[in-house]
Amino acid sequence: MKCEDYKQWLPDWHMGRLGNAEKEELEQHLNSCDICREALAATALVLDNISGLPDPTPSAQMAVNFRGMLDDFKAAEKQPAATNDFWSRLKRSWASQPRFPLAYCLMILLIFDCMVYWFSRNSEQEKEVQELHAQVHELKQTMMLAMLDNPLASERLKAVNYTGEMKRVDHNVIVALLATLNNDPNDNVRLSTLEALARLANNPEVRTGLIQSITKQDSPIIQLAIADVMLKLQVKGSISAFKQLLKQKGLDENVRDKVKETITKLI
Amino acid sequence: MKVALLALISILSCFRLMAQDGRQLVVHLSESGKPFTLNVNISRAAIKVTGYEGKDVVVNVGKDESNGKESLDVTTHEKNNEVTVEGPNRKAIKLDIKVPKTAGIFKLSSVNGGTIIVDDVTGNLELQNKSGGISALNISGSIIAGTLSGRITVSFNKIDPGVPMAFSTISGAIDITFPANLKANLKIKSDHGKVYSAFPVTGDPADWLYGKAGGGGPEMLIKITTGNVHIYKRE
Numbered sequence: 001m002k003c004e005d006y007k008q009w010l011p012d013w014h015m016g017r018l019g020n021a022e023k024e025e026l027e028q029h030l031n032s033c034d035i036c037r038e039a040l041a042a043t044a045l046v047l048d049n050i051s052g053l054p055d056p057t058p059s060a061q062m063a064v065n066f067r068g069m070l071d072d073f074k075a076a077e078k079q080p081a082a083t084n085d086f087w088s089r090l091k092r093s094w095a096s097q098p099r100f101p102l103a104y105c106l107m108i109l110l111i112f113d114c115m116v117y118w119f120s121r122n123s124e125q126e127k128e129v130q131e132l133h134a135q136v137h138e139l140k141q142t143m144m145l146a147m148l149d150n151p152l153a154s155e156r157l158k159a160v161n162y163t164g165e166m167k168r169v170d171h172n173v174i175v176a177l178l179a180t181l182n183n184d185p186n187d188n189v190r191l192s193t194l195e196a197l198a199r200l201a202n203n204p205e206v207r208t209g210l211i212q213s214i215t216k217q218d219s220p221i222i223q224l225a226i227a228d229v230m231l232k233l234q235v236k237g238s239i240s241a242f243k244q245l246l247k248q249k250g251l252d253e254n255v256r257d258k259v260k261e262t263i264t265k266l267i
Numbered sequence: 268m269k270v271a272l273l274a275l276i277s278i279l280s281c282f283r284l285m286a287q288d289g290r291q292l293v294v295h296l297s298e299s300g301k302p303f304t305l306n307v308n309i310s311r312a313a314i315k316v317t318g319y320e321g322k323d324v325v326v327n328v329g330k331d332e333s334n335g336k337e338s339l340d341v342t343t344h345e346k347n348n349e350v351t352v353e354g355p356n357r358k359a360i361k362l363d364i365k366v367p368k369t370a371g372i373f374k375l376s377s378v379n380g381g382t383i384i385v386d387d388v389t390g391n392l393e394l395q396n397k398s399g400g401i402s403a404l405n406i407s408g409s410i411i412a413g414t415l416s417g418r419i420t421v422s423f424n425k426i427d428p429g430v431p432m433a434f435s436t437i438s439g440a441i442d443i444t445f446p447a448n449l450k451a452n453l454k455i456k457s458d459h460g461k462v463y464s465a466f467p468v469t470g471d472p473a474d475w476l477y478g479k480a481g482g483g484g485p486e487m488l489i490k491i492t493t494g495n496v497h498i499y500k501r502e
Contacts, residue, residue, distance in 0.1 A: 152391060153411045154431060157411065157433060158485070161431050164486075186393065186395065187435060188411050188413045188434070188435055189411075189433075191413075191435055219415075220415055221437055224437070252437075254437060254438075
């Protein structure tokens, strides 16, 4: 063992609290080590002086101070305990809750705002797209109507074929197509127009126009084709117009036969 | 000024030629080399138009078959590259017209003068007959051809992409030779006849047959009442 270790035993040796084996060992070491003997003397001096000190007695004021302090503490503790009933708990819960709901509210508001923004933006875009569609449609119509007046039959044919691509065909287009069917100088353009109008035959205006056109046609090829269309669509309203057509002088024999057959099939 | 001068020359040359023999009318185009228009609407004319390597429109008027004399009552006039040939309405005449191979618009119409024949021209053709056939061979461009009684025979070297066409007759036949690379929506109907097409078509044979050649394109309307339809591919 080193001197440092023996030094830790010194206070206990001085107060007689060391075990016999340690006591003997320490005493042997003390006989041989001057440093440790000096340390023992110093320790003994300190210990003897401490034990010689008198115990301090509490002053009379101290008890009063302590009581005052205790009362203050009790009073402070009494207040929270008194608010522990149902209403106050409710109040407290009410008061302590908002932090989270407030966050939720803010979040919902934020999401709602985003949605409003998103939808309004979407509807704006949709509106723009719709407007664009309408403009394209209008443009196509204008172009188509202009093309129907073109001196070239192929351009007029192109215009008629455009109507097949149109999703909706309004009054102006129907009027123009019916005018073409009745007045175009080229048989093939009229034939193509008849086919285009037959596709639109769900429209009552088109049906009426087609029936009215029966007696206006002078080309046998259109007369035959119009009989086919009426037969296919089963337009019984066309019978009287066909009967009138039969009265026309110089009617082509093929047409006469076809019209008679059509009338029979429609009745 | 230049245009007016050319027009004057062309008119004078017409008169000169008419005065000479009444058989050939040479019409100078005021803008030679540019697209021109040829209008012929004579009810009893047998019209033949052929493309040639020249700059003028040359109208050869055949002899009047009833008396063997020259048909002097055929006239031509030209304005802004638009040539119109006019003739008698009741007399049968023969017109053999040579046109430049530059693109043109051909509006040829007859009632019962015979077959309308066009060969080796480029452009937009409107051919209308009533009692007589139509033959348009080696055409580069587009055709709208219609007759009431007669055969329609058409062959293309090349077609104008995106231009719809139509062919119709009541009785006769329709034979069309398209380039193999045709892109078109075919719409064909023969009321009392058969349809043979080198381009696939489907549908009810009693109604319209439809086909998308080369993935589809402008509409080609082909309609005959009595007779067959043949659609060939030019390889």
